[in-house]
Every structure is written in C-alpha cells, then in structure tokens.
Amino acid sequence: MNLHIGTRYFWKVIARDSASTLAVSPVWEFTTHSSTPRWLHVPGITNVRDLGGRSLSGNRRIRQGMVLRSSEMHGHVDITEEGRQVLIDELKIRTDLDLRGSSEEPRAVLDQSRVEWMNIPIRPYGHIVEDECRESYRQVFAVFANPAAYPILFHCWGGCDRGGTVALLLNALLGLDMNSLIRDYELSSLSIWGERSHLSENFQSLLGALQPFADRKDDIGKQAESYLGSIGVIAEEIASIRRAMIEDG
Numbered sequence: 310m311n312l313h314i315g316t317r318y319f320w321k322v323i324a325r326d327s328a329s330t331l332a333v334s335p336v337w338e339f340t341t342h343s344s345t346p347r348w349l350h351v352p353g354i355t356n357v358r359d360l361g362g363r364s365l366s367g368n369r370r371i372r373q374g375m376v377l378r379s380s381e382m383h384g385h386v387d388i389t390e391e392g393r394q395v396l397i398d399e400l401k402i403r404t405d406l407d408l409r410g411s412s413e414e415p416r417a418v419l420d421q422s423r424v425e426w427m428n429i430p431i432r433p434y435g436h437i438v439e440d441e442c443r444e445s446y447r448q449v450f451a452v453f454a455n456p457a458a459y460p461i462l463f464h465c466w467g468g469c470d471r472g473g474t475v476a477l478l479l480n481a482l483l484g485l486d487m488n489s490l491i492r493d494y495e496l497s498s499l500s501i502w503g504e505r506s507h508l509s510e511n512f513q514s515l516l517g518a519l520q521p522f523a524d525r526k527d528d529i530g531k532q533a534e535s536y537l538g539s540i541g542v543i544a545e546e547i548a549s550i551r552r553a554m555i556e557d558g
Contacts, residue, residue: 315343356500435514454546467502
C-alpha cells in the first residue's frame with residue numbers, strides 16, 4: 310500500500326471464522342516519515358511520485374494524492390494488472406494525462422469507464438514559448454484547473470523531460486522554491502531513464518524561457534504564473550488549481 314507521508318495511521322487485527330469474531334487486538338498506531346518526495350510503487354512502471362507533501366510558505370503545503378507523475382504505461386515498460394489496480398482502486402486516478410506525441414503511439418491503458426484518457430502532446434524545456442507549443446500547455450493547465458479531473462496522473466515516456474517541465478511549472482505556480490524545484494527535477498535520475506541535471510542545457514533553456522516573465526530573475530513562481538497567463542490560462546483557472554492543490558500545513 311502506498312501510504313501518505315507524515316501521516317498518522319491506526320491498525321488492529323481481527324480474527325474471524327465463518328460464524329463469528331474470535332478475537333480483536335488492541336488498536337496500534339504509527340506515523341510515516343515526513344520526508345519528500347512520496348515515491349509510489351506501481352508494478353510495471355517507474356518514476357512514479359506524488360507532487361504533494363512539500364511545504365510552502367505561510368504554513369501551507371501541497372496536498373498529497375491529487376497529482377502524480379510517472380513514466381509511460383506501455384511501450385518501453387508495461388504496467389501489470391496489479392499496477393492498473395493500484396492506480397484505479399488504491400490511488401483513485403480519474404484522469405490519465407498523456408503528454409506523448411503520435412510517433413510514440415499513445416493510447417489509453419487504464420479502464421476508460423473509470424479513468425478519462427487525455428492525449429495532449431507537448432515539447433519540453435525552452436520550447437514552451439514557441440507558438441506551436443503554447444496552446445498545448447494551455448490545454449494541460451486547463452485540465453489541472455478542472456476540479457472534477459482529480460486525482461490526475463500525467464506522464465510522457467520516462468516522466469523526466471516533458472513530465473519534468475510540467476511538474477516544474479505546476480510546482481512553481483503553487484509556490485515551491487527553486488531549490489525544491491531543482492531537487493524534484495533531478496530525482497528522475499534515480500529512475501531508469503538516465504541522469505537529469507539542473508546544469509544541463511535543456512534545464513537552463515527552460516529557466517531562460519521563463520525569465521522574461523518577471524522583473525526579478527529569481528522569482529520562479531511569478532515567472533510561471535505570468536507565462537501561464539500569457540498563453541491564456543486565466544486568473545480563475547489559476548485560483549482553481551491552487552484551491553485544489555494547496556492545504557494548510
């Protein structure tokens with residue numbers, strides 16, 4: 310079971326036969342460690358983690374269980390039947406947001422009667438400001454602005470580059486600091502898809518693309534919000550995303 314981080318749980322053991330309850334143990338408790346990220350075990354796929362659990366200013370934090378990121382579910386890896394059950398029954402995913410392009414043969418893998426599959430191809434990093442990419446990113450954030458879409462799983466191939474770009478924009482919009490954004494991006498190096506570094510040309514091109522959107526070069530949150538506004542994500546949608554994703558700490 311994929312438990313929430315920093316959370317108190319209670320448990321007991323009940324012994325039964327076909328007719329009655331034979332014995333009940335005392336109630337015990339434990340608290341999971343609060344360190345982030347919340348890595349998730351979904352058999353058959355990799356690089357699965359929850360965006361939630363991280364602390365924000367003002368004694369707030371990003372809500373757990375709302376937005377997850379992962380690798381693809383078929384192709385280079387293949388989700389198992391148990392993995393499907395984890396996503397649908399345990400993690401309660403309602404939207405599968407697939408960021409892959411047509412050459413990668415994207416398709417729905419989860420039961421579409423229970424999970425809506427949405428394919429919105431994007432390009433990562435500095436490409437976010439190109440005219441042909443702006444509408445795709447607007448559509449992605451329209452999904453996050455829809456309260457009925459949660460919980461959401463988004464993925465590309467490895468969940469590192471396109472997924473990493475979406476994660477950075479979303480986390481920055483929510484108020485995550487730069488050091489935490491970098492750490493989140495580089496954690497994909499622990500998966501099977503190769504090393505990712507904030508010093509790379511790709512990552513720096515993303516930061517460079519965002520810098521003109523705020524007066525202060527170090528204000529990544531303002532940059533992300535202004536960028537999203539420039540592509541048509543309206544203030545009400547940004548407020549809806551924050552309501553869904555932020556809770557008191």
